[in-house]
Amino acid sequence: MLATYLRCFLNHAGNRVGLSVVLTVVVGVLEGAGLVVLLPVLELIGTGGPRASSGLATGLADVWQAVGLPLTLPVALVIFIAFMAAQIALRHTLDLLNAGIETAFTSRLREELYAAMVRADWLFFTRQRASDITQVLTDEIQRVGFGTQQLLAGLGLAGVALVQASLALALSPVLTALALGSGLALALALRPLTRRAYNLGKEGQERRADMAAAITEHLAGLKVAKSHGREAHHLAHFRRVLADIVAHILDATRVYATTRAAYELGAVVVLSLFLFAAVRYAGLSTPELLLLVFIFARLLPRLAALQSNWQRVMHMIPSFTAAEQLREQFIAAQEAASPPMMARVAVAGEVCFDTVSFRYPGVEGREVLAGVSLKIPARQMTAICGPSGAGKSTIADLLLGLLRPSAGRVLVDDAALEGERVHAWRASVGYVPQETFLFHESIRANLLWARPEATEAELVAALRAAAAEEFVSRLPQGLETIVGDRGVRLSGGERQRLALARALLRQPTLLVLDEATSALDTVNEQIIQQAIERLHGELTLVIIAHRLSTVQNADQVIVLEHGRVVESGAPGELTRREGGAFRRLMSAGLDLP
Ligand SMILES: Nc1ncnc2c1ncn2[C@@H]1O[C@H](COP(=O)(O)OP(=O)(O)OP(=O)(O)O)[C@@H](O)[C@H]1O
């Protein structure tokens, strides 16, 4: 997975990463160079002439004289300032460059994931914890960004270390090779700890997903939780999740701290051994020795920092993996692409279910629908009835192309509802689901969401047709009223009527109402009945309902039991059929005339 991450990152930002590394090295060199220039000059000024102790100082004095600069403190300081200014300016550029690389990369990951999510089919989401998706899109990708910063910093460090190491190599190849070798051996010895970082990263990702789920689910079920007095249970659960996260963070910190300590201790031991060997066997002169010590004293901490950067990159990889896996799952569940130009479809003849069976994947042996054949004639009203769990909403999902039949076909005017056609079809239908959903926005925005180009007159007409005009006009802010999260500031019936108005605004060729009047009182139900009556004959209506009053005007009723059609016909005829399924259903609800 590390390889996948690196490939993905370098593909995205390869050139700029190269630039960033080069800049880091230049910054590192300038930082050293400023001091290297200043120190010998100070030394020369101190000793009062070019009889300084170190060879570097005399060499520099020669350069100094060749250029024709006076060997004075102000000149040396100005040059020092110039070096530092260049370094500071470059570091500033580098910071911006790195931030740009990181944010562009994480934005792209987020956007690609979101785009894949939008194209995934409905079936996928019936099996998915929504909070997991939110968590990956927000927090986990943020972590990928953090790990990417670490990688960039690490690459820079590596560049600087490389320059330092080559300098040291020029001075003393054997000793440097030995020192680098020991550094590498140390890193290898600590490899198990680096691998732990990966596993810890994975664990952390799961813990954080649990926390996100605990928050989201509590908020979604807040009302039930409050009314059942289950807040304490939720709080206790959240505390457990938090405790897990704390334990995880401490674990991770311990591993990092241990690795770092082990590395630093190792480095000190290596450095000492090294000094001993240098003096005893290599017979280096004191200045050479000092220079080497100086270089290694800087090189080894860099290697330690590099090691810790690396560990943090490994810690991040599981977050990247989670995002990648989710994206792959989305892609695997992808619907046919939606064409750029979509002509609306109008049902001219009929929508037809041709021996349609459906089962949810992973639910073995149980067919939700088994060989359902039915016809929904254009511009007529078809009612679908049946006990709870019979498969009515599943039929609606198939009708909208949200689900695909496991066997059989759904045909719109003799053409199968598949591939690109699904999008054109969905652009042409209206749907009021069993559980309505409104956005936390104004009523107007909620309506226009369905058809942004609708005129004011069309808005009012849709509200009127859905028996919502009166209650909306009574609201102090009318159409500008904010409905609250999911519409909590409205009554259930008001929500249903707005959802119906929203569907009507689309002027659909087919309108599917799944229990759309279940939350309405008799008066409002009658108003909607009348509205539906007016639509009757204009568009194709599919109404899923329990109440006889809702279905009595239908042209045909289809009765469903255990995923099979058990009866169909005109409502009057079915009502009279002694012992029939429809009669049983309606008499159970004491809804018979
Ligand atoms: N995501 C799912 N995964 C597995 N099984 C499901 C899923 N959704 C629904 N089912 C099952 O499919 C069957 C039919 O469900 P459906 O929602 O179509 O019933 P319904 O007739 O609309 O019932 P109701 O009148 O209660 O709304 C039910 O037995 C249900 O348990």
Ligand SMILES: [Mg+2]
């Ligand atoms: Mg249902």
